[in-house]
Amino acid sequence: MKETLNIKQKQYLEQPKERISGSEAIVRCLLAEGVDVLYGYPGGAIMPVYDELYKYQDKINHVLTRHEQGATHSAQGYARISGKVGVAMATSGPGATNLITGIADAQIDSTPIVCITGQVTSHLLGSDAFQETDIVGISTPVTKWNHQITKASEIPEVMAKAFYIAKSGRPGPVLVDITKDAQFEEFDFQYKKCEGIRSYNPVPKVDDFKLKEAADLINNAKKPMIVWGQGVILGKAEEELKAVIEKAGIPSAWTILGASAIPTSHPLNIGMVGMHGNYAPNVLTNECDVLIAIGMRFDDRVTGNLDKYAKQAKIIHFEIDPAEVDKNVKTDIAILGDSKESLSKLLPLLKANSHQEWLQNFKDLYAVEFEKVIKNDLHPTKESLTMGEVLHQINIQSKGKAAIVSDVGQHQMIACRYAEFNTSKSNITSGGLGTMGFALPAAIGAKMAAPEREVVAVIGDGGYQMTIQELGTIFQTKVPVKIVVLNNEFLGMVRQWQQLFFDKRYASTEMTNPDFVAIAKGYYVDAKRVTKREELASAVEEMMQSKDAYFLEVCIEKEDNVFPMVPSGASVSDIRLE
Amino acid sequence: MSKEIKQFTVSVYTENNIGLLNRISAIFQRRHINIESINSSASEIEGVTRWTILVNMTEEQMKKIIGQIEKQVEVIKAYYHTEEETIYQESCLFKIKSDLLFEERQIQNIIKESNARIVTVNKKFFVLEKSGRKNEIELLHRELSAFGIMQFVRSGRIAVTKDEMKITEMLAAFNK
Numbered sequence: 001m002k003e004t005l006n007i008k009q010k011q012y013l014e015q016p017k018e019r020i021s022g023s024e025a026i027v028r029c030l031l032a033e034g035v036d037v038l039y040g041y042p043g044g045a046i047m048p049v050y051d052e053l054y055k056y057q058d059k060i061n062h063v064l065t066r067h068e069q070g071a072t073h074s075a076q077g078y079a080r081i082s083g084k085v086g087v088a089m090a091t092s093g094p095g096a097t098n099l100i101t102g103i104a105d106a107q108i109d110s111t112p113i114v115c116i117t118g119q120v121t122s123h124l125l126g127s128d129a130f131q132e133t134d135i136v137g138i139s140t141p142v143t144k145w146n147h148q149i150t151k152a153s154e155i156p157e158v159m160a161k162a163f164y165i166a167k168s169g170r171p172g173p174v175l176v177d178i179t180k181d182a183q184f185e186e187f188d189f190q191y192k193k194c195e196g197i198r199s200y201n202p203v204p205k206v207d208d209f210k211l212k213e214a215a216d217l218i219n220n221a222k223k224p225m226i227v228w229g230q231g232v233i234l235g236k237a238e239e240e241l242k243a244v245i246e247k248a249g250i251p252s253a254w255t256i257l258g259a260s261a262i263p264t265s266h267p268l269n270i271g272m273v274g275m276h277g278n279y280a281p282n283v284l285t286n287e288c289d290v291l292i293a294i295g296m297r298f299d300d301r302v303t304g305n306l307d308k309y310a311k312q313a314k315i316i317h318f319e320i321d322p323a324e325v326d327k328n329v330k331t332d333i334a335i336l337g338d339s340k341e342s343l344s345k346l347l348p349l350l351k352a353n354s355h356q357e358w359l360q361n362f363k364d365l366y367a368v369e370f371e372k373v374i375k376n377d378l379h380p381t382k383e384s385l386t387m388g389e390v391l392h393q394i395n396i397q398s399k400g401k402a403a404i405v406s407d408v409g410q411h412q413m414i415a416c417r418y419a420e421f422n423t424s425k426s427n428i429t430s431g432g433l434g435t436m437g438f439a440l441p442a443a444i445g446a447k448m449a450a451p452e453r454e455v456v457a458v459i460g461d462g463g464y465q466m467t468i469q470e471l472g473t474i475f476q477t478k479v480p481v482k483i484v485v486l487n488n489e490f491l492g493m494v495r496q497w498q499q500l501f502f503d504k505r506y507a508s509t510e511m512t513n514p515d516f517v518a519i520a521k522g523y524y525v526d527a528k529r530v531t532k533r534e535e536l537a538s539a540v541e542e543m544m545q546s547k548d549a550y551f552l553e554v555c556i557e558k559e560d561n562v563f564p565m566v567p568s569g570a571s572v573s574d575i576r577l578e
Numbered sequence: 579m580s581k582e583i584k585q586f587t588v589s590v591y592t593e594n595n596i597g598l599l600n601r602i603s604a605i606f607q608r609r610h611i612n613i614e615s616i617n618s619s620a621s622e623i624e625g626v627t628r629w630t631i632l633v634n635m636t637e638e639q640m641k642k643i644i645g646q647i648e649k650q651v652e653v654i655k656a657y658y659h660t661e662e663e664t665i666y667q668e669s670c671l672f673k674i675k676s677d678l679l680f681e682e683r684q685i686q687n688i689i690k691e692s693n694a695r696i697v698t699v700n701k702k703f704f705v706l707e708k709s710g711r712k713n714e715i716e717l718l719h720r721e722l723s724a725f726g727i728m729q730f731v732r733s734g735r736i737a738v739t740k741d742e743m744k745i746t747e748m749l750a751a752f753n754k
Contacts, residue, residue, distance in 0.1 A: 141608065200651045323642070323646050
């Protein structure tokens with residue numbers, strides 16, 4: 001074994017070397033990693049790299065966002081729809097700190113992105129130089145890995161590690177900070193992709209014995225229930241999951257980031273769990289006898305009160321990250337490993353089954369939810385427009401094919417509850433961090449990564465104004481994203497909480513909004529406003545038919561609430577329908 | 579699992595990289611946990627750093643934190659042990675006026691009985707070194723305080739475990 005490594009090393013050392021600058025090396029590393037587009041914003045400490053991007057513009061497309069936060073969210077959108085690593089770039093100081101929100105978002109939602117920041121010249125480090133911030137220090141708690149480069153010769157190895165770490169195992173954000181002198185410095189360049197790091201074991205081995213135990217538990221279960229999360233999508237295990245669900249006949253629910261892994265219309269897809277999830281899977285979480293969690297992390301928005309969460313059930317947890325096992329919910333059997341591998345090994349151990357009677361419980365509770373909530377959301381009889389009926393119209397036009405990029409708040413919950421999907425990687429939203437302003441730039445990245453797909457951003461009037469400047473990016477790049485703003489002139493989710501838990505004291509949640517249509521038109525984006533039901537269907541159709549970017553504002557009921565709802569601190573089975 | 583707060587010695591084997599201290603200490607800081615002492619040194623394996631961290635918490639919390647530490651890319655392996663499972667020492671230095679050494683006979687007895695070692699003596703001061711368990715050091719500190727201490731410093735805990743930690747095999751497996 002050691003001999004072959006030496007041969008490999010020898011070959012590597014014998015490769016022709018080229019003497020190039022650090023900044024050119026960075027671009028060459030990006031190309032070697034298959035990067036075709038990156039998002040960023042230039043500035044003093046990163047200018048040498050931008051100079052190289054200028055020379056390489058036929059090979060790599062740099063998209064100038066209007067704010068560095070937009071660059072990270074675009075990189076996230078790109079990564080989430082494609083499964084590839086998204087790349088964002090910024091200068092030192094404020095450029096770098098503006099990346100932090102997107103990095104934190106990518107960390108908590110396990111999104112593979114690599115962020116490259118320029119840094120002041122190395123002899124100025126620590127001197128409070130112009131636009132100097134300790135971005136490695138600042139980004140440490142929100143990155144999977146980060147590193148500062150002060151010598152050009154470090155660039156190939158660090159960049160190779162950055163991409164490897166970002167995408168392997170449980171993915172996450174990596175930040176590489178490069179001093180300006182390292183960008184200018186010339187060195188002998190050669191690139192080798194990273195194939196492993198001795199201190200890092202990204203994919204634990206699947207334990208066959210535990211898998212057998214899990215299969216026995218599932219085979220003997222009377223009321224099994226699956227809750228899957230994004231781990232299925234990140235592990236490309238959608239087909240394996242579907243096979244498991246169908247063979248064992250298990251009613252299966254999803255977390256917000258797991259949405260779209262299995263088509264919405266699948267008969268065993270019983271909807272979303274969590275605070276604003278569906279009634280049946282929340283209530284029946286506390287009635288199932290075996291709960292099978294796959295690639296999800298028992299977030300507090302999913303579990304509600306942990307002391308009253310699935311206490312009656314045996315818990316099986318399929319998980320790639322050992323730190324997630326027993327973190328929130330104590331498991332009976334934990335299967336570490338990649339979801340694709342563990343599910344394909346599980347499948348032959350399962351007995352064919354169908355749990356018709358148990359499944360009927362879900363159908364019965366769905367009927368209750370439909371009567372109390374869904375009917376009024378999707379087919380309202382009141383005069384004002386609802387968020388749900390807008391999603392309903394998008395579904396009619398999309399036929400499950402569009403990717404829906406949602407922001408954060410009431411509209412997000414409505415979008416995730418009602419959007420219909422038949423393709424995986426179609427629900428792009430900020431789940432863990434709840435970052436308002438995510439959707440518009442994320443939609444840009446998603447559309448660029450998957451130009452053949454329809455990408456519809458669904459955004460509230462609050463979040464829209466947090467990154468509204470990215471309309472400039474849309475105008476400049478001509479990226480044909482569809483933007484729907486559901487305008488209730490409120491920070492709706494906060495208002496809903498104020499109504500329910502703060503005696504309707506609407507502190508700073510009412511918004512006096514500008515003319516959104518005029519603003520879109522100011523950026524030369526086609527735009528329309530809808531205020532009446534009879535205009536809605538045709539407006540959504542016009543938007544979806546458009547070959548170009550399109551902005552649609554829908555003025556909706558100001559004080560609608562999102563139900564069902566698990567009040568914070570309550571048990572999932574105490575979910576409220578009104 | 580017990581909710582009782584206990585003292586744990588955490589041993590972390592890591593690559594020797596800038597910034598790793600920040601990454602590890604942030605894991606404790608984020609959970610509002612005070613680090614009682616922390617020590618970084620070489621380990622039995624060339625090029626591998628060993629951190630010894632002393633903390634108080636429940637075992638349940640400790641397990642989760644070990645998971646978070648091990649999750650860091652440059653951490654090779656992390657372990658936690660109770661006091662009974664380790665052999666541990668701390669070290670301290672006292673700087674004391676030299677006059678006292680000659681004028682106060684009691685000091686000489688204290689030094690003898692405590693097995694402390696005189697590192698240096700000059701006209702102005704002498705320096706006393708003592709290694710041992712925390713309570714031994716605390717006792718010596720109390721006894722010497724009566725005479726006046728010019729400076730006192732104590733190191734973080736260092737500890738080896740009674741059971742083996744299979745770190746060398748792990749690294750060997752990677753290098754194959």
